[in-house]
Amino acid sequence: MFRRLCNSFSLSISKPKPALIFQNPIKKQLKLQQTLSLTPRFFSSSIEMDSTQNNTQLTKVELLRSLESSLGHCFNTNPVCPSPTPLIIVISGPSGVGKDAVIKRLRESRESLHFVVTATSRPMRPGEVDGKDYYFVSKEQFLKMIERDELLEYALVYGDYKGIPKKQIREYMGKGCDIVLRVDIQGAETLRRILGNSAVFVFLVAESELALVERLVDRRTESRDELLVRIVTAREEVKHVRNFDYVVVNAEGKLENAVKLVESIIDAEKAKVRQRNAVI
Template sequence: MTGLTTFLPFLRGTLLGLKLGVRQRHVLPDSHRIVEASLARAHVQCFSLRACRASKASDASTVCVESSGRSLEWLASKTPIRSYASSADAMNATVSSSKQSQVLKELEKVLGSPLDTQPQAPPPNPLVVVISGPSGVGKDAVIKRLQEIRNEIHFVVTATTRPKRPGEVEGVDYYFMSKPEFLDLIARNELIEHALVYGDYKGVPKKQVRECMSTGQDVLLRLDIQGAATVRKLFGQEAVFIFLVAESEVALVERLVERKTESIDKLLVRVATAREEVKHINEFDYVVVNADGQLERTVSHLCSIIDAEKARVQQRHAQF
């Protein structure tokens, strides 16, 4: 049975390609008899099989199938194939479009209804993706690279009441607004989450998320542990939560030290905070290791997660 299964593609290709006269394909020598028997059962008596040459690279040999002109015409009249090409690894056949159309019509007639041309998979729902992780793990670099290769994803821009710094761009780095404007958003419940940081407010406006999702666009939020918890309360299991970690605690501390931007006291606070944040890892759907020097691998992993979410049968459906 194994040999017959192996040679069904060979036999089919041979019969369909008779217009070219001679076909050849690498096969195992001890299976020649299977091909001969199959051709005999198909009442093709005018064919001969012969081993043309042995292959030095393997135990395979090349089998040539030859036919007379009369049998060639008879079998060619029984197939819609116009041309045929075979090799040791693959075979391709081109079926005439008119014959294909005729087959489709016959199938529809038997089925009693036309064949559906609509996609069999519904379009995926827009995703709300939350990326979190301890300070120093490289969230900004990962998200920036992700934006470069997946520009269809909208990175949600945070609103803030602090003054604009040199080089910052409105709507790219932050949405800059006055405190009365920000407090009005809070009063109207128009912020996904917000916090008071060093005397200034920061928050994520619902409007831009709502507008993107209405057009089917995925949205990406970079949040700390508290912000991710707030979004989880809002969306529940309908959002995708991804936690970034370093390959080890030592590696994370080394990155923080390399920044040379903080005193020992502040560094101790960050490390202690990171230890507490990692304890929340079980609250997330996925954990991705952002190893030092492996940015492309990390981003590729994130893309795989997003693609897998898009292929779910039971889609997430985040909405306000």
């Protein structure tokens, strides 16, 4: 069926019917003049070409002009598909799985992404930069932000507040940027309720529980008791993977693979026919 359609289409192109060329010459001339004013580069001198002329004798421009002439209109230069809508990517996973490490690498490789800086009331860790890693605020300042409805989502995590400022997301989506949000599992659940399927949810996991615990221990930022809380929580959190769209394994020493997979997810999402359409 498709082949039959193609055949009949090519026939109608290669042998323009006399009716198409000579029927109502005034109307035809008018149409050509309109076309000429749109794209003068193709319809400048000889508009109608001999349709039996061998394609190999024609330059590319001549062939294009001839095809346009046979079709009766110029080829459209507008994009076939509209540009993709800004995407919100939520990256989550248990404590110590490597969310920050993955995001740090993504930051370096994808300049078009905007990484929302989360506000937190937790103390700054060595090497962290205020306004880059987090906005470090006091508990009182954080409570004021909640009161003013400035946060898309917030939670009390291990005794400290963490929240996502709405203003930043609106501002960067307005500029056409894709947005990356880094949240814990609790935050991802809340965001799923707020955003539904309008955002893409990625769950990071380690290859095993032992690998996760070793990573946390090596980081040396938690006390023994804090470690115990995080490990018990992580066991529960892994069960939430089914609420996510994608799961990415961040295996020991394979950070690059995890980053590449996240990048592929973003690329695939941007190529989707039915785009997610988040409104904040």
